[in-house]
Amino acid sequence: MKQDNLSAKHNPEWALFLPAVSSFYIAGLGKQRKGEPYFDQARIPASFKGDVEKLNFLNSKEGLYYYKWGLYSAGHANLDTTDDDASESIIREREEGTFMLGDSGGFQILKGQWPADWKDPNCPRAMKKRKAVLTWMDTYMDYGMCLDIPSQSLTTFGMKDKNGNSLHGISTIEEAISATHINNEYFINNRSGKCKFLNVLQGRNHTQSDSWYEEMKKYCDPNLYPDNHFNGWAFGGQNKIDVHLMLRRLVGIIHDGLLQEGKHDLIHCLGTSILEYAVLFTDIQKAVRKYHNPKLQITFDCASPFFSAAKGLAYFNTSIQHNKKWAYSMEKTAEKKSYANDTRKYRDAVLADKIHKQFTDSPVTDALVMKDLCYRGVGFLGQHGKETKTSWDTLSYTLLQSHNVWMHMNAVQEANRQYETGVVPKMLVHKFEGDRFFTQLVDEIFSKKTKQESLDLIDYHSSYWKQFQSGSQGISGKKTENAMSMFEELFTVDEEPIEEIEDSDEAMSLVLE
Secondary structure, three states, X not given: OOOEEHHHHOOOOOOEEEEEOOHHHHHHHHHHHOOOOOOOOOOOOHHHOOOHHHHOOOOOOOOOEEOOEEEEEOOOOOOOOOOOOHHHHHHHOOOOOXXXXXXXXXXXHHOOOOOOOOOOOOOHHHHHHHHHHHHHHHHHOOEEEOOOOOHHHHHHOOOEXXXXXXXXXXXXXXXXXXXHHHHHXXXXXXXXXXXXXXXXXXXXXXXXXXXXXXXXXXXXXXXXXXXXXXXXXXXXXXXXXXXXXXXXXXXXXXXXXXXXXXXXXXXXXXXXXXXXXXXXXXHHHHHHHHHOOOOOEEEEEEOHHHHHXXXXXXXEEEEOOOOOOOEEEXXXXXXXXXHOOOOOEHHHHHHHOOOOOOOOOOOOHHHOEHHHHOOOOOOOEOOOOOEOOOOOOHHHHHHHHHHHHHHHHHHHHHHHHHHHOOOOOHHHEOOOOOOOEHHHHHHHHHHOOOHHHHHHHHHHOHHHHOOOOOOOOOOOHHHHHHOOOOOOOOOEEOOOOOOXXXXXXXXXXXXXX
């Protein structure tokens, strides 16, 4: 099988998509590569010749497809760096030349999974986790995010432990800011220098976001921290999806001297799935590189390919048309015990049986027959000696996740390719100035000599920014002025939407219970 080298297909001028790798996905592959018989050899698809390392997209030699970039969360990881954990080997022992951005685990704080009083600098549980996250980042990650307290934690303050105490102790935005200061101070004073760190910006509306930035910007200041300042920015909360705020934030960062070449070369946008934003980020990156920092790299991530597989959803098509909504399309795929002996090629079978009206093959599904996914037939007994309810097993989900990841990566690259030929999504067409697109406008914004000129131009086009619909976290579109929270459709989904706030690993653990 010829490898699809997606790394080589990536144009360095584009913003870079980072798949938010699921620990479920890498666990079995990691154990298998370390000699543990996690998957029965008889179970592995015949075309793989007994080697599931073909599903490791970080492997330039053996992977069915190769993509050398990713994001992995400390919240999913084994933080004990002294433990030779085979299930983490895909990340810990990845080959030279790959790139991994570490998410710090703020999601686990807001979900109450790392219980502590995070606003108390002397809380021993918070300090233990704080130390573990920093050590893990410095050991395994190329870049990492500071351990921020997401502004969304305010909505989960009511989660209590058995003694009636909040699981994280954060009830106000001021407390979230204070707790993040504590973590930032620890990181900036104790980092080893092996990992570069991003200053995470949060806030659920413009006012909160502005306050957060003013409080946290000092950690990127080389004048205050000449040897250990943070090395870039991560946009969370409202900053990552409200284009009006995003552009104002970038202008402020630039004119505060905090996006300097060689010192602050990475901006990451957290959990951004919508396809139109792939080209929007590319336009911003090109403009900032042209006028301010030629080395800037904008990255963005999402876990949707992994999360959707946990729901039994397969990406089957991508829609990229001029002046239309762009979308990844997904729906329920084949899942029947009667397929356990079906040797038809997977794509041929799902089309013939009308499971999908159309289906785009990935390098993974191109190597599968129907029984490779629907492995458990009638009478198949699970580990408890009872017949299983589904034809899928752990490898089935792993295969589907791998297919979905390729589809998402390929869609992002194809979107950028089409955009370069003049195919523009409806979202980015300036309906108030029909002959003008986002590309020209964002270039003009960053070409201005003064901060105020750029801000005035951004504000002048405030009606244009309201037509941007950005996804599941924060507010976009017409509701940006009153931003709190909403859910917008991310994908064309046949049965149920994907909400990005949910965790792909949590979803998998529920499925496999």
